[in-house]
Amino acid sequence: xxxxxxxxxxxxxxxxxxxxxxxxxxxIKAFKADGNYEKADTIQTSQNWFYALIIIAxxxxxxxxxxxxxxxIYESHFFEWLNLTVRLxxxxxxxxxxxxxxxxxxxxxxxxxTEGVRDELAGNLWAVHGGGxxxxxxxxxxxxxxxxxxxxxxxxxxxxxxxxxxxxxxVYYFNASSYLIDPEVFDILPSTAITISISSxxxxxxxxxxxxxxxxxxxxxxxxxxxxxVFLFAWFYAQVFSGRAAYIHFGAFLGxxxxxxxxFIIIPGQKRMVAAAKKGLQPNPADGKAAFLRSYTNNYFxxxxxxxxxxxxxPSTFGNTYQWLVLIGITLGxxxxxxxxxxxxxxxxxxxxxxxxxxxxxxxxxxxxxxPPKYENCQEIVSFTEVQTIINNRCTTCHSSNPTDNVWKVxxxxxxxxxxxxxxxxxxxxxxxVVVSKNMPFNNNQTxxxxxxxxxxxxxxxxxxxxx
Numbered sequence: 171x172x173x174x175x176x177x178x179x180x181x182x183x184x185x186x187x188x189x190x191x192x193x194x195x196x197x198i199k200a201f202k203a204d205g206n207y208e209k210a211d212t213i214q215t216s217q218n219w220f221y222a223l224i225i226i227a228x229x230x231x232x233x234x235x236x237x238x239x240x241x242x243i244y245e246s247h248f249f250e251w252l253n254l255t256v257r258l259x260x261x262x263x264x265x266x267x268x269x270x271x272x273x274x275x276x277x278x279x280x281x282x283x284t285e286g287v288r289d290e291l292a293g294n295l296w297a298v299h300g301g302g303x304x305x306x307x308x309x310x311x312x313x314x315x316x317x318x319x320x321x322x323x324x325x326x327x328x329x330x331x332x333x334x335x336x337x338x339x340x341v342y343y344f345n346a347s348s349y350l351i352d353p354e355v356f357d358i359l360p361s362t363a364i365t366i367s368i369s370s371x372x373x374x375x376x377x378x379x380x381x382x383x384x385x386x387x388x389x390x391x392x393x394x395x396x397x398x399x400v401f402l403f404a405w406f407y408a409q410v411f412s413g414r415a416a417y418i419h420f421g422a423f424l425g426x427x428x429x430x431x432x433x434f435i436i437i438p439g440q441k442r443m444v445a446a447a448k449k450g451l452q453p454n455p456a457d458g459k460a461a462f463l464r465s466y467t468n469n470y471f472x473x474x475x476x477x478x479x480x481x482x483x484x485p486s487t488f489g490n491t492y493q494w495l496v497l498i499g500i501t502l503g504x505x506x507x508x509x510x511x512x513x514x515x516x517x518x519x520x521x522x523x524x525x526x527x528x529x530x531x532x533x534x535x536x537x538x539x540x541x542p543p544k545y546e547n548c549q550e551i552v553s554f555t556e557v558q559t560i561i562n563n564r565c566t567t568c569h570s571s572n573p574t575d576n577v578w579k580v581x582x583x584x585x586x587x588x589x590x591x592x593x594x595x596x597x598x599x600x601x602x603x604v605v606v607s608k609n610m611p612f613n614n615n616q617t618x619x620x621x622x623x624x625x626x627x628x629x630x631x632x633x634x635x636x637x638x
Contacts (some may be wrong), residue, residue, distance in 0.1 A: 184227045194220060281295055313457075355412060363410070363411065417481045470509065472508065473507060
């Protein structure tokens with residue numbers, strides 16, 4: 171009964187919010203048509219709050235739908251599609267945000283700052299794209315008159331972070347005992363793990379923000395402090411969470427710093443600059459300097475964050491014994507690649523940045539290489555029948571047409587080991603998950619696969635991985 175009442179209440183509230191948003195939209199258009207842009211800007215602020223209410227109401231609606239499906243055969247299907255939807259939203263806004271970051275850093279690096287540049291400009295740039303020519307000018311502070319139509323780059327960042335946090339909750343908080351916690355790493359309660367997760371993001375931002383405010387004038391000390399902070403959190407997450415969760419949390423940590431930079435520093439500073447320019451006052455150069463610093467550090471975080479977004483597909487990284495060192499190495503290597511691209515855009519050349527970055531990344535590939543077989547030095551021939559027996563006993567509770575697992579009601583990623591042909595075709599994936607990373611069987615080896623069984627699969631692969 172309570173579910174039906176909540177659903178009716180939600181429908182009424184959501185309809186009112188949407189109707190109010192449309193009414194405000196028409197009011198804004200009407201005031202702009204009359205030339206009353208000040209009033210339109212005031213109403214625009216109210217409309218933004220209603221947009222936020224739509225998002226909150228949508229999340230509440232998803233929660234109410236879950237109450238209807240909880241305990242039914244559709245519960246796992248609900249979470250699968252919720253995961254898919256939020257992940258698509260996250261990737262879409264992430265592409266838009268990172269693309270904007272890459273573009274504006276490129277503009278900053280590639281600006282013409284000398285030839286025919288007016289006094290009030292920091293530089294300009296001609297470009298061609300999509301069959302058209304573009305001309306861009308950057309002002310040192312602000313134009314004498316602020317244009318009526320000024321585009322703000324902020325919602326890409328906000329929605330990337332919001333969708334990312336929702337995805338973190340869907341995948342790791344709702345299944346904390348399976349995804350977030352590894353008793354062999356740190357045996358804690360799900361509530362404790364979730365508290366640590368959220369707290370770390372807040373503490374990470376506070377520490378990072380203080381470093382930016384206190385050390386921004388000393389480039390060397392600032393770089394060292396940020397690097398130490400990033401390394402510390404990479405190590406910390408590996409001591410608390412499962413390998414997969416540690417990597418995702420490191421990405422969430424960097425993503426939180428990036429989004430918080432936009433929300434707390436970049437956009438407020440730009441608003442103060444625009445407000446000053448509208449009043450005919452000189453904008454505070456400190457606001458522009460702070461925004462530039464945060465935007466530039468965001469730019470260096472982008473490639474490490476992108477790696478973390480795809481890391482779940484590469485268990486040899488997060489499943490390594492020294493996973494935090496692998497994470498740090500890949501972070502350094504990818505950030506180095508981004509630094510090389512940045513200095514190239516400035517027309518400069520470095521002979522050491524790219525080679526060192528590539529060497530670091532190759533070092534991580536070498537570090538994560540599989541160990542030699544140990545099953546009696548592989549002197550005994552391991553048959554496919556023996557391997558199939560192991561897979562049937564340890565893996566098909568989840569990876570089958572009819573899983574018997576309590577969490578997975580559909581085979582994860584559609585991977586099934588019901589037949590000999592399926593096992594043989596996926597032998598390389600089995601090798602990576604069972605032998606290299608040892609993160610399967612899932613949920614902290616819930617089917618209790620032994621090391622001897624892993625070694626037997628290892629030997630079978632190294633002996634050619636043939637069927638009997």
